[in-house]
Amino acid sequence: MKKTERIKHLVFCSILFRLEIIVLILTYFYSLIYYQLNWLSYLWYFVSWWIFQTDFLILLFAFGGLI
Numbered sequence: 001m002k003k004t005e006r007i008k009h010l011v012f013c014s015i016l017f018r019l020e021i022i023v024l025i026l027t028y029f030y031s032l033i034y035y036q037l038n039w040l041s042y043l044w045y046f047v048s049w050w051i052f053q054t055d056f057l058i059l060l061f062a063f064g065g066l067i
Contacts, residue, residue, distance in 0.1 A: 006062075013055070013062040020055040023048050 027048040 010062045013059045016055050017059045020048075020052045024052045 027045055031045060
């Protein structure tokens, strides 16, 4: 990969990472405001955390490609 392509890829991954941080924060506030012990809340929290972890791994691989 060329260096410019790597930088574009890193920017794209960092944008995804920031979006997932926003989703995680929104999920946290959703849980605080609407505290319910039902399966839908747990499912939403689990899915957002899984997405966050996946994008974190993508970002780590993007940094690894630049080094």
